Amino acid sequence: MNIYDLTIHELKEKISAGELTPGEIKKAFADRINDVEDKVKSYITVTYELAEAQLKDYENKKEKMLAGIPIAVKDNMSTDGIKTSCASKMLENYKPPYNATVVEKLNEAGAVILGKTNMDEFAMGSSTENSAFFVTHNPWNLNHAPGGSSGGSAAAVAAGECAAALGSDTGGSIRQPASYCGVVGLKPTYGMVSRYGLVAFASSLDQIGPITKDVEDSAILMNVIAGHDPQDSTSIAGKKEDYTKYLKEDVSGMKIGIPEEYFNLEFDEEVKASVLAAVEKLKEVGAEVETVHMTDASYALAAYYVIAPAEASSNLARYDGVRYGLRSEHASDVNEMFTNTRHEGFGEEVKRRIMIGTYALSSGYYDAYYLKAQKVRTLIKDDFDRIFNDFDLILTPTAPSTAIELESKSDPLEMYHTDIFTVPVNIAGVPAMSVPCGFDSSEMPIGLQLIGPHFGEGKIIQAAYTLEKLLNINEKRAEL
Amino acid sequence: MIDKKDVEYAAGLAHLKLDEEEKEKYTEQIGEILDYVDKLSELDTDDVVPTAYTVPMKNVLRKDEVKKSLPREKSLANAPDEKDGQFRAPKIMSD
Known part of the structure; x- marks a missing residue:
């Protein structure tokens, strides 16, 4: 295997065995970026100067969890x-x-x-095609989208352009691209990872999480990033654990719910077959799988398209050309400066969502849209709580299809539907992971989603780890 | 159903400038999205309490102590325009 194909834990082993130095590792990944970046286009900015500075500090850090490990970061996380x-x-x-x-x-x-890494503008999108700069390509088939909005992070991991990456997930933006790119993506419980310095999209839904080549790496990266942060008033105190202790091949007696209303939705038959085959594997090793009934996911999607744009319209009001960011040069007074700056600076999808959010919050419509959506949110959360009274996990597909072709969805509502399985998780604030479960007949990766109760990351990791060992497809890499 | 006037109104509130073509397009697209959102009215929520955050949240307070903050030059480094250590904007009042 090439150095750039290795996982975090494999690289750590090679470093401690003296087989590789952090310098050699960094060079291997930089060479890989050099070789494939013009095809994949994962990165908006490469930060080799920072990487070199961090390498120089290696001797002081060599006992730490990620010493010498090359990581990519989505371009909505602040870097000094x-x-x-x-x-x-x-x-x-x-x-x-x-x-x-x-x-x-x-x-x-x-x-x-x-x-x-590249992303949909302000994380609004499901294909990374909404980047204002360029399109990222799926490493498994360059004519397909990597998913989004963390498409650059997922593509970079799948292409071996980093060992692992961070993404952010507001309605599926870690899990859906992970599924499209055949990698592991975890959206932690709301509040588990600090959002301080994450450029805000929808503050009650946004959450940072790891995108990795396997489940073990996801646990390692969670150990690094999870935990309370006094700088984020929504971050949860006292819930952090050692996630690597859940890396066990054991699902015996674990109760997994399969929501009939999700599987009854219209979606790709190959995806359905692959997900259900994985369910059978889990049953064979002792998981107790039962059909459960939940509120139709389309209500969560409808609530999402009120709540997320409403919060976005408020969060993005700060881009006014005064303190930072673009300022239009075509303005004679301050109001013209505001509108022209926002006209020139925002792309089509961002404007669309600001408009929806502004409308939903405007006088006379607040009760009908925003308040109603917040009430439906209660119903959806209660629905998950009810299932988790009796079940450890819920299992669904991550996305209704494998990676969509680039430029194949021009209708916004159609694009929104690619997040139908992932959005309810953000609405309820629970954690969920997308883990690869197979390939379709075009050799495109398929992912399934494991959903846990609040702070149930451990059980998700345990079930995902078990499944990964059963399926044994985690060492398969995209050929570029 | 949303019409062009609603789109113009929302754009005004949000300080967005739209040309005619955009107004037409957004009227249609946002109309379709809001039609979809209307599904929510199928659910009975009369006695339901709204949820803003799904995990328990409480007010976070800290002692009112002066702590290290960003130096002024660093805070101003991204400003499109600045003068005398302050952000500079086009004038708001007429002469």
Whole structure:
């Protein structure tokens, strides 16, 4: 196997065995980026200067969890003095004056940050085609999208352009691209990972999480990034654990619910067959699988398209051309400066969502849209709580299909439907992981989603780890 | 059903400038999205309490102590325009 194909835990073993040095590892990944980046286009910015500085500090960090490990970071996480664009013209030249907490944690853990990855503008999208700069290609088939909005992070991991990456997930933006790119993506419980320094999209839904080549790496990265942060008032105190202790091949007696209403939705038959085959494997080794009944996922999607745009319209009000970011040069007074700046700086999808959110929050419509959606949110959360009274996990497909072709979905509502299985998880604030479960007849990866109760990351990791060992497809890599 | 006037109104509130073509397109697309959202009315929520955050949240307070903050030059480094250590914007009042 090539160095760039190795996982975090494999690289750590090679370093401790003296077979590889962090310098050699960094060079191997940089060479890989050199070789494939013009095809995949995962990165908005490569940060080799930062990587070199972090490598120089290796001797002081060599006992740490990610010492010498090359990591990529989605371009909506603030990096001190390094461009953080959110794939938007609005922030094309923005260099944050501080690090996001997760970036600080990567630093402290000895990680070597290789770059900032492409995404849908302000994380609004499901294909990374909404990047203001360029399109990222799926490493398994370059004519297909990597998914989104963390498409650059998922593609970089799948292409061996980093050992692992961080993404953010508001409605599926870690899990759906992980599924499309054949890698593991975890959205932690809301509040498990600090959002300080994450450029806000929908604050009650946004959560940072790991995108990795296997489940073990996901647990390692969670150990680094999870935990309370006084800088984020929504971060949860006292819930962090050692996630690697759940890396056990054991699902005997684990109760897994299969929501009939999800499987009854219209979606790709090959995806369905692959997910159900994986369910059979889990049964064979002792998992207790039962059909359960839940609220139709389409209600969660409807609530999401009120709540997320409403919060976005408020969060994105800050881009006014005054303190940072773009300022239009075509303005004679302050109001014209505001509108022209926002006209020039925001892309089509971002404007669409700001408009929906502004409308939903406007006088006379607040009760009908926003309040109603917040009430439906209660119903959806209660629905998950009810299932988790009797079950350890819920299992669904991650996405209704394998990776869509580039430029194949021009209708916004049709694109929104690619998140039908992932959105309810954010609405309920629970954790969920996408783990590869097979390939379709075009050799495109398929992912399944394991959903746990609040703070149930451990059981998700345990079931996913067991499944990964049963399926034994985690060493298969995209050929480029 | 949303019409062009609603789109113009929302765009005004959000400080967004739209040309005619965009207005037409957004009217149609946002109309379709809101039609979909209307599904929510199928659910009875009369006695349901709204949820803003799904995990228990409490007010977070800290002592009112002066702590290290960003130096002024660093805070101003991204400003499109600045003068005398302050953000500079086009004038708001007429002469």
